[in-house]
Amino acid sequence: MYTVMGSSSRLSYGFVLLLVCCCSLSVAHKHPLDPLSVGEHLAVRSILANSSLWCSTSTADCNVIASLEVDEPEKADVKAWAPGKKLPPRKAVVVTRLDKVVRKIIVNLDTEEIESSEVYEGYGGTALNRYEVGLLASIVSKYEPFLQSLITRGLNLQQVNYLPLSPGWYGVPDDEGKRIVTVQVFYSNGTENFYMRPIAGISVQVDVDEQRVHKFSDNWQGVPIPGSQNTDYKLEAQYPLLPPLKIISIEQPNGPSFTIDGYQIQWGDIWRFHLKMDSRAGTVISMAEVSDGDETKVWRSVMYKGFVSEMFVPYQDPTDDWYFKTYLDAGEYGLGAVSSALQPLNDCPRHAYFLDAVLSTPSGVPMIKRNAICIFERYAGDVAWRHTETFAIDGKTVTEVRPKVTLVVRMVTTVGNYDYLLDWEFQTDGPIRATAGLTGMVMPRGTKTTVVENGKGADGEELHGNLISENVVGVTHDHFLTYYLDLDVDGSENSFVESKMKTHHITPNSGVPRKSYWDVEKHVAQTEADARIKLSLVAPSEFAVINSKKTTRLGNDISYRLVPGGTAASLLDSADFPALRGAFINNQIWVTQYHKDEKYAGGQYTYQSHGDDTLAVWSSRNRKIVNEDIVLWYTLGFHHVPVQEDFPIMPTVTGGFELKPANFFEHNPILKTKPNTASEFANVFSSYLPRVERSINA
Ligand SMILES: [Cu+2]
Incomplete structure (x- = not known):
């Protein structure tokens, strides 16, 4: 009889103790x-x-x-x-x-x-920290005009909540040299949803160095605070619950196939990599190496380092209280710094293992983030490869199927209203998939409108989004996640190849019945300018980082492809202030020569930055990228026009891209894997192979 190994929360507790013990010894690094x-x-x-x-x-x-x-x-x-x-x-x-x-x-x-x-001494500053956030309420709550605005609205001051927002940069002379946090306010009074009752019109700019209000504005215009009804997303507020699905669990009676040794993860004899949490970038994958399976059993380098380099979230409402909302989340807040503790059974499955992280506080005292990362093997019933031989040889039917199992590394960063699930998924046949799942709250704006007519709000109001509840607009915006991908494909000296798919037209009367076909033209990017790629459906290409000094036995370049997904390009005017700071999304793909200090696409110091230290600036140096140590950058993009289903909390929207071996292996690297068999399951489970017997002759 199969014995339950223990809940994942107990497992995670074990890891906490181990890590804490390990971390208390400064000599324990491996x-x-x-x-x-x-x-x-x-x-x-x-x-x-x-x-x-x-x-x-x-x-x-x-x-x-x-x-x-x-x-x-x-x-x-x-x-x-x-x-x-x-x-x-x-x-x-x-x-x-x-x-x-x-x-x-x-x-x-x-x-x-x-x-x-x-x-x-340049432009831009350090990320907003907890200490600074802690100062804001006491400064704002003593500011008389602000209090008067709340009193005029007849609000209970005890129910007013403060949201600190990075102000961006708009070339306002009066703001230069000041460290500013913009505070906007929300009303609770009947809900525990922080965001869904915005108090419209009020913006307070705080000079955090001087600890005083820099600017205050109230453009109220009588916009009501949305009601509290239907805003609560907590379980106890949902009655009656939907009929639940029956519980699902992945069982690993023989334990997982990965091991964790300090910060090094090894998954079978397939993948090994170093994994840690960074206060700015969140999870960082380093030295990812894949084994050459049944060939030589040699570990071969794929990616020296991969992480989310910057996240750009520009809102598309140009009015007074909204135009500045063009966030660079990694540099302004820190994806690791605002990461959330993963909840066992729900953020990660029952069989997941949880890892803690040590991060610094503003005073330098370390803080342990519990359950910051989870690792688990995913089996979602998918197929790694299969074939049924329809044209049976000698009358024998052949069917071979292999189940698909992957290894997932997950974190969640909660940047204010939004939660991002950031996954790295390692696959047995060589691909690495990076995925972002967007959930949490859309940032709402109050409006007088309760019902739209012909797409317009009350009195013809431009909503700059959709009405998602009475008096609530979900404002249109984008999410761009720019990934740093320092690929070292079988070594550090790599090149970037764009294979352009070109249509060829066949000469009439040439004897060929076809009129056209397409073929591939390979172009090795010589300099950084050659590798600034805007994706196009009508002029498609494949993209690969190759090791041109090594080939397969058939003479093909050993390479890893970038398979784009989650594609969205910026629609901003390139001279717009946020577009200067977010210029790293001007192309979906960039390739730069490796430089130790070029890690953060929006620049090292992004808070109120001027856009003079971005990936776009580095690329303009136009360095040589042939047979060099190169870094690939890919931007995952989402245009988001909120809808009613996003209220009061949005179901997860997922997008991702893949790094995929292309002539890296000599043949299908998972050919010699075995299928699941009924007998091995029968040894540990009391029932298996469920079938529904029903009459099909009636
Ligand atoms: Cu969104």
Whole structure:
């Protein structure tokens, strides 16, 4: 009889203890890319606190850490390292903001010394942090004109909630040099849905350095606050519940096929990679290597590093209180910093394993994010390959089918109203699929309109979206997720090939019955300018990163293809302020020469940035990308015109792209896999192969 191994929450608890134990020992690292442990965080803080780079006030009140991460060794050093060898020096890269001065500091943890300190003097700032957010309510709630606006509306001040928003950059002279947070307000009073009762018209710009209100505006115009009815999404508010489906669970009586050793994951003899959480990028996959299966059993490099580099979410309402909403979520908030604890059984299936992460707080005290990442094998009843031989040889019917199982790494980042499920899915036949699932709340705007007529609101109001409930507009917007994909296909020296599909027309009367066919023209991109790709359905191409120094036995270039999905391009005027800051989405695909500092497509310092340090700027250097260490960038895009189904919480919308082997293996790499058999299931389950017997002759 099959014995239940224990709930996934118990399993996850086990991992928490293991990681906490591991993290408390600063010498326990197993890999040069391992994130900083709790002990290392505290050591960095102590080294800084004893330097002139720290507050002159007490250590406890010094909220100056914008980011604190391991300073990864040079790529060559990481690749040269092997288990058993001495680790390269452990260093931390710290960005601080003290007395309005932003510094990038390298701390050597081996020598316990500050190795370098560099002041940043360009445009743009560090991500909004928890300490700054904590200041806002006390500043805004004491501002008399703001209070008067709430009183004029007859509101209960205790039920007013504050939402901190990054202000973007619009070239307003009065804003230059100030660190601004725009606060907008929402009413609870009868709902626990923070967002669905917007208090229209009020915007408060706070200068967080001066801790005072910079600008205040109230463009109310009598727009009512939407009612609280039907806004609650909590379980206890839903009555009666829909008839539930019966429970579904994946059983792994023999345990999972992956192992976790520190931050290194190995899945069977198929994939191995390093996995960690970064406060800015969220999950980071490093050194993903695939095994050459039945050929040589050699681990072959595919991707040195992959992560979500930036997320651009421009709203499309140009009116007073909305035009500025053009967020760069990774740089302005931090995808890891605002990640959510994954809920066992619902965010990830019962058999998932959960990993915690250590992140820094503004004071430098480390914080453990519980259940930050989950890992599980997915079997969704899909098929990896199959064939039934219709034209049976010697009268024998042949059917061969193999089930498809994948390995999923998941996190959720909750950037205010939106939740993004970010998955990396490794497949047995070599592809890596990156997926983003969008759910949470659409950002609502209050309106006088309760029913639309001919697509317009009350008195002909332009809604800039759809009416999704009475007095609630779901404002039109986009989501762009730009991925950093440092592919190292069988080595670091790679090139990028665009294979353009071209129609050929056949000469009339040439004896060929066809009039046309298509063929592929390969073009190796020479420089970065050659690899700025706008996707087109009518002029299609295939895209691949190749290792032109290696070929298969048949002479084909060894490569990995980028298979686009979730395609959407920017519709903004290229001279628009947000389009300058978000210029990294001007193309869906870019390829750049590897540079250690070019990681974040919107620039290192994106808060109120001017767009002078983006992927578009780096690409304009037009460096050589043939047989070089190159980085591929892909932008997953979603245009979102909200609908009533998105209220009060939107069902998940999913999009993704794939990195897929193309002449990387000598043949189908999962040919020699075995099918499931009834007997192995019969050993562990009391029933299997359910059938419905019904009369088909009646
Ligand atoms: Cu959306």
